[in-house]
Amino acid sequence: MTDMLKRLLLIVILIACASCDSSQKPARQTSEPASAAQVPxxxxxxxxxxxLERVLRLPGELQAWQDVALYARVQGFVDAIPVDRGTIVRKGQLIARLRAPEMGNQRREAEAKAAAAKSQLAEARARMAGVRAQRIEAETRLATDESTYRRMKAASATPGVVAGNDIEVAVGNIEAARTRIQLYRENEKAAQAQVDALTENERALREAAQSITRMEEYLNVVAPFDGVVTERTAHPGSLAAPGGLPLVRVQMVSRLRLLVAVPEAEIAGIRPGTAIPFSLPAFPGDTFSGVVKRSSLALDPKTRTMTVELDVANTSAKMAPGMMPEVLWPTRRSAxxxxxxxxxxxxxxxxxxxxxxxxxxxxxxxxxxxxxxxxxxxxxxxxxxxxxxxxxxxxxxxxxxxxxxxxxxxxxxxxxxxx
The missing domain is CATH 2.40.420.20 (conserved putative lor/sdh protein from methanococcus maripaludis s2 fold)
Structure with a gap:
């Protein structure tokens, strides 16, 4: 019995020790996470x-280097128009020829008037030359008469050498010569005024005839530069006039302008002379390039962008105005x-x-x-x-x-x- 009680007491003590040990271990484990949670x-x-170096993909637009609508500068009927949409033209090549018969009549009439005025001017100049010659002759005669008078006056100092009547005749000749000279001068002045008036009239009529001749030159419409015809609205027989519809539109496409709207935050990196690559949906896989040349130097208040213009060589005519490329715009900061x-x-x-x-x-x-x-x-x-x-x-x-x-x-x- 005693041994049995001893064994039971030993078992109870062991169980109590095991319980105490297991209750202390979780306490130590929970204290460690609590300490770590305080310092994350x-x-x-x-x-x-x-x-900063990155590439923005910006939309752009290709435009013709030069784009001109050609209008009639004078009124007339289209006589011929030897070009059509897509025709490649050279500078000075005939684009359209107009017909205006009344303009030829006006030119011939103006030329006839100018010729008549020129003839009248020649006659007036001849008359003025005659009057001038008479004046010069009268002045020469006056000089002779005055010289004769002075000799006679000197000789009259000796009594009986010169008759008194001769001196009076000499004085009368001088006065008559002076009167004629004054008349010739007045006639010459009037003749000069007539020549001046006829000269102005002849000049005006001649310029009028030349103006009509120049207007006739406008009947031939020519290409202002090498390019391609992109639109044609006129046909033979139609009436063309200033202020009407354009006859054709010509664009220079050997060089193009690429316009890109660059965001405000990126304009500091714009460097003229930089080559910028771009691609076109019409030519997948191909890469083209343009050179930064100029900018608007002003922001669009609505989009907060600045328009930058690139020059693009297009000698192969592969690209066309109106295409919308994707521009690979490099971005850099100055610092x-x-x-x-x-x-x-x-x-x-x-x-x-x-x-x-x-x-x-x-x-x-x-x-x-x-x-x-x-x-x-x-x-x-x-x-x-x-x-x-x-x-x-x-x-x-x-x-x-x-x-x-x-x-x-x-x-x-x-x-x-x-x-």
Whole structure:
């Protein structure tokens, strides 16, 4: 009996010890997670500094280098139009010939009037020359009479050498000569006025005839440059007139203009002389290029874009005005930019921020998003804020990690997947 009680007492003691040991172990296990929960472990990355280089896919439009609608400059009937849509033309080539018979009649009449005026002018000049010759002859005779008078006057100092009547005759000759000279001068002045009037009239009539001749030249419509006819609206027999419909439209397509609307944020990278590639849906797999030449230097207030113009060589005439290419527009910043993974940016209704880890504590830094870029196969996004390259930030932005929270930093796994 005594031995039995001893065995039972030993079993009870062993069971009690086992119960105490099992109750103490969970207490130690729960204390460890409670301590770890107070200091969160945060996977971090660093703010990187790179030159922003990316390619935007922007729509563009090809336009003819020159695009001209040719109108009739004078009224007339279309006599011939030897070109049609798609005809390749050279500068100065006949595009259309108009017919206006009344214009020829007007020219001939104007030329006849100009010829008559020219004849009248010649007669007036001849009359003026005759009057001038009479004046010169009278002036010569006056000089002779005055010389004779002076000799007679000197000789009359000796009595009996010159009769008094001779001196009176000499004086009368001088006065008569002077009167004739004055008359000739007045006649010459009138003749000169008539010549001036006839000269002006002849010039006006001659210019009128020349003007009609030039107008007749407008009956032939010619190509202003090398190009191709893209539209034709006139036909032989139709009436053409200034202000009416154009006869044809001619475009220069050996060179093209490529217009691209560049977003406001990217205009700082526009560099004249840069070759820009583009593709066309009509030629899948082919790549073309144009050279940046000029820009509008003004933003469209509705789209907030600036129109940039590229010159495109098209000697093969493969491309056509009106095509809509996809332009691979390179984007660069003038200075280095800061980048983080997209997931590092946290956004709430009030702010956009990164969680920076400094001295073991979380710190919210307000940022603005910039351009996206892919570098070495990794997606990055440009950020602007009170940051510096090398700053340590949480790789996952969240407002759950409050400012001032102490954290334990953990680096992201490497490419092999190990921590």
């Amino acid at each position: 472990v945060v996977t971090v990355t660093t703010v990187q500094s790179h030159e 280095l930019s800061l980048f983080v993974p997209p997931a590092a940016i946290a956004t709430t209704t009030e702010r956009t921020f990164l969680v920076r880890i400094r001295d073991g504590q979380a710190e919210w830094v307000d940022v603005k998003r910039g351009a996206a870029m892919t570098l070495d196969g990794k997606d990055l996004i440009e950020v602007f804020g009170a940051l510096s390259a090398g700053d340590v930030v949480s790789i996952r932005g969240t407002d759950e990690l409050r400012e001032g929270t102490r954290v334990t930093v953990r680096q992201p796994p490497d490419k092999s997947g190990r921590n």
